[in-house]
Amino acid sequence: MAWIDSLSAAQIAAGVVAGEFGATEVARASLDAVECRDAEVGAFLQVSADAALEAAARIDASRAAGDPLPPLAGVPLAIKDNMNLAGTRTTCASQMLASYESVYTATCVQRMLDAGCLPIGKVNMDEFAFGSSTENSAFHPTNNPWDLERVPGGSSGGSAAAVAAGEVALSLGSDTGGSIRQPASFCGVVGMKPTYGAVSRYGVVAFGSSLDQVGPFGRTVEDVALAMNALTAPGRDPLDGTSQEFAVDFCEHLDDGVTGRRVGVVPALMEAEGLAPEVRRAVERAAAQLEQQGAQVVEVELPHLDAAIAAYYVIGPAEAFSNLARFDGIRYGYQEEDCANLAQQSALSRAHGFGREAKRRQMLGAYLLSSGVYDKYYYAAQKARTMITRDYARAFEQVDAILMPAAPRTAFKHGELSDPTQMYLSDLYTISLNIAGNGGISVPLGLGEDSGLPVSAQLVAPAFHDRELLTYARALEVAFGAAPVAPACAQKGGELA
């Protein structure tokens, strides 16, 4: 029999439909892989074995009854712990929500379950998604499956690591400034931030409401396309006012190739200070491959991108401060006991419930929204957003997609970036897309010749051209190969019985 990590999500679903193995066997194999691998990787905060086995039993019963099976029947799924799933805790990796039990299920999670996925568990993240390394979790750090001394990236580090370790075939993450694409790059898997509005945010704990977007991780481009179908096919979500109709089949044009397509590269980004030479060379190889497959690679400019990080660190903390004001310790969350009055209870509950970075971001947001400061920074940041969005619009008059790094370097060691403002720079290549709203995908390109760690490229398309992103990503996958399971984890538990 096969090992669970040798199969893609598409292969698992096909095997379940064909009766080669049951969904229950898949669930058990995935849970065994978690049991055998996760003590070292630390991707999971909570394993929902009962829910996974119950979902699997329903699929097996459907098959036995001759009912049609959903497209991701029996596929093990990990869920970032800022997404509600009734019957589980949703902690956002924070002491603030350490004992919070979800009373409802996020639309994105429900859609994956409706498509047949098995909820293996909730995975680690930087607290409330504030970070780029998953070191800010209140519970434990997550290790990069390719090198346990290194971080998996963040904030969706658990989602990326669980897929890279072969514990699950698919996972969900959220991306506010790069939190899907950067960990996908560090862990050598495919990670997609769809266009803002493509995927419902209902039931996902909000960080930056004009920036947050949910997206999938997988080891193949096809798996990510299947997940995008599951997330969007039921149509716009009436429970999220920003949810948009996005009626496309993401699998339909995967193998169309890139002949005649125009792909832009941005010289300023390829020459940016801090870009590791091995990453630059990998992106150059990706450009050469696309050209070899018939694309035309041309230079484009995005002249205002240098303002993106500053704009983000105005808009993000301002929105986070507003969103996290709800955590007052009254209706849910950590509550300080024996306080003299409500104001003291709120201030102490928030002081002791939130970790250091969560407090920093909220303090920065509070300052930026305070009288006299707001006009100076907030409007300027939103004007920069206009300019960055226009930059992309102008570039997309010349090209169909843009190729750039996803992260400036490969995974760094735990503790290596201790200065928070230096950590913020690791999102150099991802942040502008959250500002502008269009979609991007991080595609693995093998291992860097200097570090021996995964390197990647990011593809960017105009808003709601996400399906085309998958076609480019597939072209790179054909050239560079599908993402392997991290060697130290492969076939370590998880045999299909």
Added chain:
Amino acid sequence: MALTETDVRGIAEYARIALDTDELAEMTAYLNDAVAMLDPILEYADADVEPTFHPIGDLANVVRADAADAGRSLPIDEALKDAASTRGRSFRVPSILGEGGDC
């Protein structure tokens, strides 16, 4: 002008986050570093463009009839189950004004 610890104490009060003396010093240093990092944005303050507050330009508020929707309402037990302190069918909070303790 750099933020002082007095400034940061005021921001913390506004943000409802109690800071001890060590945290106050660390937060002051952080905020000054972080605000310095934002300097590039000031070049855009006078840009002759409209600000973009949201990626979806024509976003409109979603409204519904001002009536309870039983399908979307939590049973009271469910709504209370994550609260640290409840009394009967209510969330329990300390005194809102003064220092009257529990109420």
